[in-house]
Amino acid sequence: MDIPIEWYLVLSAFLFVIGAAGVLTRRNMFIVLLSIELMMNAVNINLIGFSRLHDNFIGQHFVLFTMTVAAAEAAVGLAIVTSLFRNRQTTMVDLFDLLKG
């Protein structure tokens, strides 16, 4: 049985919006990072779904790149969190507002 493309798209759209909502509302830096991962994975689902639809591998190649990039981003993100925590002993993103105006 073939799963229609719409199902993938709806799932991905939901994941993307959930991820975005997480980025906008959660205070803990780790949850925010995870929410960003969620948004990236929504895109991955899109790409894989379309790859099946078009019956070519470009989408799957693309997913390999996004996953690699996501890994790099996560590494950098964690490094930033570490140094933030060292300086301020907190990971609540809304406490960092020295720079404004």
Next chain:
Amino acid sequence: MPTPDVTPIIPELILAVAACLVLVVEPFLKLDKTAVVAVALTGLLAYGAAAFALLGQDMAGFNDMIVINDYAIFFKVLFAAAGVMTVLMSPRYLEAHDRHLGEYYALLLFAILGMSVLAAARDLMAFYVGLELMAVSSYLLAGFFRYRLRSNEAALKYFLTGCFASAITLYGISMVYGFTGATNYAEVGTALAGGENTLGVAFATALVFAGMGFKVSVAPFHMWTPDVYEGAPTPIAGFFSVGPKAAGFAAILMMFLAVFEASVDTWTVIFIAFSIFTMLVGNLFALVQRNLKRMLAYSSIAHVGYLLAGMGAIGQSGDLLAGEAILLYLAAYTFMNLGAFGVLAYLKTQQPVTFDYTLDDMAGLARRSPWAAILMSLFMFSLTGIPGTAGFIGKFYLFNAVVRADLVWLAAIAVIFSAVSAYYYLRVMVYMFFRESEEEFVGGEAISGPLAASLALAAAGVLFIGLVPARLVDASATAFQNFLGL
């Protein structure tokens, strides 16, 4: 399997090798980092020279993912110049902060590598990889002073908003792939031109615009800009204001002219609307800043507004002139803005503790350090768009192109806003020349060494473009026409 022809990426290869070499050399050095700086500089110069040597080439490689042509070379040379200036102004600055580490240069080179790929990409995948390479290196550079709260915070903000923006772009790209089944610009363009799902395409256009808008700081996607510039090391802030911006526009031009050619009516309106909003936001916020780094950040947003007007003109008329003008403007902007940040970096090295980039810190500068004041004035004049400087030439061509696209009203708005900008640029000069410093400032060394070379390069660029622009005008015209014939 045949060996791929590496000609199109020779400059990038050189840069990658240099960046790795920096990382290899660094552990063997103690306090003196001259060797690392030399490697980075050599790499950048070789990269620029290799690009220059390939001038006139027009070929694509790696399954048409990446090309070498005059357009890509124009940007490569520009990036090399920006990179050289940034590297030269860094050592003294980093030493003054006790953070002179080799990986700084490696990250800078990697960022430039990403920019270079971005400008040469002809495939959404290459585009994405270039974009992220540039972005990830930038996040780390913004937070390079990791013991400083402000630098930390800058990295955090840049990182979070950046990832958010790239997810949005990526979503748009995935939709493009969904509609066309391809990621190659030419194929996507053809498929979209023959397609029918216009709302979806408009959606994808808007999403990609938002993501790219973040990179070049289009309001309201701009809010990271002032905070990141303020928190990041000054040479890096200067680099951010010119490098990724130029690369972003290189990609925007290509994206919207090649990929989204079909939805030209949609994006023309988007660009014009956001141009006005961006000019307004940039100028309005810049007016009330007393911190020069923030002022320059907001003013760079205003400059993006002018450039967006140029994009609107391209969409409106399909005229070549606006594209050439954007290239020219980016080149002019690179020299003048980086120069202004260079002067600030110099001042910070003189007073690492007390200098806080505020207007009051600039008071009486003309007396303390006349050369710094003169150079700063030159860059401020250029940013204002006074004739004889690069900024005037850039604005002249850009606004002229906008007028020619029958957008006289938009040009008028841009001219009004750039008249407003004179207020905050020239205010810096008022402080430097006509105010006395509150506290007595002792000694300080003259501008010298690499920093002097960097500022001289920037000043020479500003004056050269301002006084004899014909060469560069020709170059940007060839580059842009060459790119259109892809």
Next chain:
Amino acid sequence: MEHEFASYMNWIVPLIPALPLTAFLVTIFFGKWFIKEQAHWLPILAMAAAFVLSLLVWWEVRQAEEGFYVELFTWIPVGDLQVPLAFYADRLSTAMIMMVTGVATLIFIYSKGYMHGDPGYYRFFSYLSLFAFSMLVLVLGANYVMLFFGWEAVGLCSYYLIGFYYHKTSAAAAGKKAFITNRVGDFGFSLGIFLLFVTFGTLTYTEVFEAVEVEGAGTATMTAIALLLFMGAMGKSAQFPLHVWLPDAMEGPTPVSALIHAATMVTAGVYMVARSSVIFASSETAMLVVAGIGAFTAIFAASIGIAQTDIKRVMAYSTVSQLGYMFMALGVGAWIPAIFHLITHAFFKALLFLGSGSVIHALSGEQDMRRMGGLRSRIPYTYWTLLSGAIALSGIFPFAGFWSKDEILGITFKDGAYIIWAVGLVAAFITAFYTFRLIFMTFWNESRMEPEVEKHVHESPWSMTVPLMVLGGLSLVGGFLGFPPEAGVFHHFLEPVFEPANEILGIHHEAFGAIDLTLMIVSVAVAVSGVILAYFFYVRQRDLPEKAGAAAQPLYKAIYNKWYIDEIYDATVVRLVIDGSRFLWRSFDAAVIDGIVNGVGKLWEVSGAAVRPAQTGKVQNYAGMMFAGVFVLLSAVIIAYGL
């Protein structure tokens, strides 16, 4: 008839601006460490050489009707438009460069004495040279882009030089004010140039004017172009309501006031309008506006001049008023008299400023006329030269100002613009009055100086008095360039330049007739009565209490009674005029005009401060804003496409 120019013109014309540029570069780079106190030599020599070259150019140009065009290289290529770096020496620009280089040479020499011992000596001379270069580019450029370049560059130099004493906050504020006010004008000017280019596709003078004559454009377009260009002229030449910067600009050193704010830069607007005579002539509305603004400025500024006590401020308002005269003349199509007045004004106003500078120099920096007086015999050279300048400015026969001013008034009358003529006449009366008020208050009567100042009164060194004498001579005889009226050497020289514009306007020459003679007598009478009135107010009346007190004889009582009437006048009419003028100056000029200029800036700042809290510093708000942006964008797309 094509004239063959001598081949050496190809290099002497570009050399004229190049000389001061070289002087600037050398002085700014080597001044501080190497040249130091000798910084005046190179600029003075360069300027003098430029003057000699200008004479050579004049020698060549006077043999030809059309101008000499030399192109160095393409400066800005814009698509099909090529803006070359090119110079155009026709009769108009030749007249201008002779004036600019000549007056500048004298003022440079004067500065050697005036600025002696100033810590910024080399800086001063380098800025002056840069200014001279910019001004020469402005008048010699062959297209509007070069005009604009020079236009902005002279503004910049003026900004630097007004704020030369940068430790004075008032000087800094004045520099800023000048810059901001000029930006308003320049904004219109640049739009005008844009519109010109859009309409005619070229910015080279000869091509533009030919296009205007041959094809023309709609009246509305021509009016828009002319008025936008005029907006620039209003800023640069300090016309109402953009005149506010010029009086404040007097914060700069006096040679700067003389060179930039009297003789050369402020006349750039007049030059530009005269240069664009064909464009202005194509629009009746524009001509009317130019004449109206000019006439109004002439009388408005003159009336303010009465109430000033600072010697340089009197001169500043006088300059604004005289520039108004020039625009008045341009507005009625009296192109040549306007330029003629520009040249004579350059002579005598530079003289008046330099003379005032010499007075200030003698009084160790005192500028308030109430604390001067009795200087006639103490600084005789300054007195006599200043007096000749004052006579010229007042328009008394046969000095320079008489010929040019009378010609303007004559043409307005004959043109049927009686209101403008009347306004001009009243302004002439006031001019004579305040000019001699200055002379009397400064040089006549008893000394009112501070004792400490009085001890040090001394005549200025030769480097200051010699330029004064040369300019004094020019003020006396310069007017004969324009003799006989409307048919002098000067008129014949400039005639070909304005022929096309006169053709459009349908102006033809009338011979000098009885009406001209009558008008001449009227204007001399008006000027003389202004002088006499000043004499009564500032010399006679002051002496009276003293004499009456010494010998209270019946004879004097009669005189006293006569004077009683005068005092009524003083209490009513004069008080009214002075109060009115003070009112105009304080409330209108200072409150309304300055208020608008400052208010626009304030509005921006206030709204900037109001939106500033939007940048909260919290990263999630930033992301939220981005999300909102995307949301709005997508909604707009959906609305546009319809779901």
